[in-house]
Amino acid sequence: MAQFTIISNSSNYVLYIDIHNINEWRVIVELIHGKPNGDRVRSIQIVTQEFKDRLQILDKFGERLYQMKIFFNEMPMGHHYLFLQGHIDDCIQIIRHRTDLANLDNIPLKFAKLENIPLFLREHYMVLHFNGNNKERIKIGVYDKSKRVCRFCGLSMPDVTFKQTAHAISESLGNKKIICYEECDDCNQRFNRTIEQDIIRFFQPQLILHGIRGKNGSPTLQGKGISIKNKPSSEENGGTIIVTMDSIPNIQNIHELAQFASNQFSHFNFEFIPQNIYKCLCKYALSIIDNKYLTYFKETVNWINEPLSSHQLPPVWYYNSPLYNKAPSVTIMLRKHRSIELPYCWGIFNIAGYNYLFIMPFCSQDEFDFTESAHIQSFMEGVKSIMPNVMLQLLELQSISHQKLKMNLNLNIPPECIEGRDYIINPQELPEL
Numbered sequence: 001m002a003q004f005t006i007i008s009n010s011s012n013y014v015l016y017i018d019i020h021n022i023n024e025w026r027v028i029v030e031l032i033h034g035k036p037n038g039d040r041v042r043s044i045q046i047v048t049q050e051f052k053d054r055l056q057i058l059d060k061f062g063e064r065l066y067q068m069k070i071f072f073n074e075m076p077m078g079h080h081y082l083f084l085q086g087h088i089d090d091c092i093q094i095i096r097h098r099t100d101l102a103n104l105d106n107i108p109l110k111f112a113k114l115e116n117i118p119l120f121l122r123e124h125y126m127v128l129h130f131n132g133n134n135k136e137r138i139k140i141g142v143y144d145k146s147k148r149v150c151r152f153c154g155l156s157m158p159d160v161t162f163k164q165t166a167h168a169i170s171e172s173l174g175n176k177k178i179i180c181y182e183e184c185d186d187c188n189q190r191f192n193r194t195i196e197q198d199i200i201r202f203f204q205p206q207l208i209l210h211g212i213r214g215k216n217g218s219p220t221l222q223g224k225g226i227s228i229k230n231k232p233s234s235e236e237n238g239g240t241i242i243v244t245m246d247s248i249p250n251i252q253n254i255h256e257l258a259q260f261a262s263n264q265f266s267h268f269n270f271e272f273i274p275q276n277i278y279k280c281l282c283k284y285a286l287s288i289i290d291n292k293y294l295t296y297f298k299e300t301v302n303w304i305n306e307p308l309s310s311h312q313l314p315p316v317w318y319y320n321s322p323l324y325n326k327a328p329s330v331t332i333m334l335r336k337h338r339s340i341e342l343p344y345c346w347g348i349f350n351i352a353g354y355n356y357l358f359i360m361p362f363c364s365q366d367e368f369d370f371t372e373s374a375h376i377q378s379f380m381e382g383v384k385s386i387m388p389n390v391m392l393q394l395l396e397l398q399s400i401s402h403q404k405l406k407m408n409l410n411l412n413i414p415p416e417c418i419e420g421r422d423y424i425i426n427p428q429e430l431p432e433l
Helices: 022-033 049-061 063-073 091-105 119-124 185-193 195-209 254-267 274-288 291-305 373-386
Strands: 002-007 014-019 044-046 080-085 125-131 138-140 178-180 220-223 226-231 240-245 269-272 316-320 329-335 345-351 354-359 393-395 403-406
Touching: 002 091, 014 022, 014 063, 022 049, 049 063, 080 091, 091 125, 119 125, 119 373, 178 274, 185 195, 195 220, 195 226, 195 269, 195 274, 195 345, 195 403, 269 274, 274 291, 274 329, 274 345, 274 354, 291 345, 354 373
Parallel strands: 138 178
Antiparallel strands: 002 014, 002 080, 044 080, 125 329, 220 226, 226 240, 269 403, 316 354, 316 393, 329 345, 345 354
């Protein structure tokens, strides 16, 4: 199998394709050159009318190469594109290629410029971004089931099966688009009933308040005598939050009633195990990076798989984001050199307007475990150079004991509101949990 990356400056600017056999390769050569003979394709190509007329030859290969047809159809006539060997995931490298294409076609840059990317990232890291808000599915791993190896148990067919759709990020957190081919059915079920239950409970209040739909639609928070759900409506306002109480006192004043409802929110208690949340964050990262990097994270996988036990782990930080998306996203940084002062891999998980920054533990490429402040000083200086105005807050995710997350909300009704009418609340104005 051969892997290629196609880069253009169209609205959908990157396409990854896997060529499984010689027949598929001949079709690609015929598409680009107009004849099926030859074994090389130049890296720089140009969109011509003759080229677009040949796109119909992709139809016979079904959905996988049909996506290639859609990609090429969107390219403007006369523009150049790149046909490069291998999967190029590094966002910084892709920006370099797009800049070269823009200069070649003499068109203005409509994307991030290299000089605007913080020096810390450009010098030290590859940046891989996986956005669950993409229109098309992001499919990670080997397409052919018979050749897949599970990333988390190391088994392949026939010892395990790959019948289920394994979401690289839990579907219950709103991810519908990022799929990992290389997670077997046994591991998928095991994670779903163990560590993923903790991260779902941890984020569930935020998902409901922001109207983010999970695996089974909009979830309902159930407390003692009270429940909260989000009734979906338009994309703009995220839905209507409905609070239902089993018993309501005879209070005529609507503001006193609001205060009574606010007091009931303390009846919501969510139990979770902090270390399982850390395991999930790392599991998501290992589900989306190229499998060629997995050899560095064998001990990380062992830790994710093992029963709960005490470990000294790197810190995890979180911070607010002014904007939020309907689906989670993950950004992974992989170190480009052998410097021992910086962690080899760290990531940012974004969900419901919050970002969680974590270091991948137990990586064979790291000299230190980054649990002591002296070892993470250079790293934190680099992070602050990327986000100088962001207030990072520590989040304790080492404990293996059950902890309770209490939901304290204050329901305020402005004086201008009239009983019996509906009002739209911007999710960005909702209180923190």
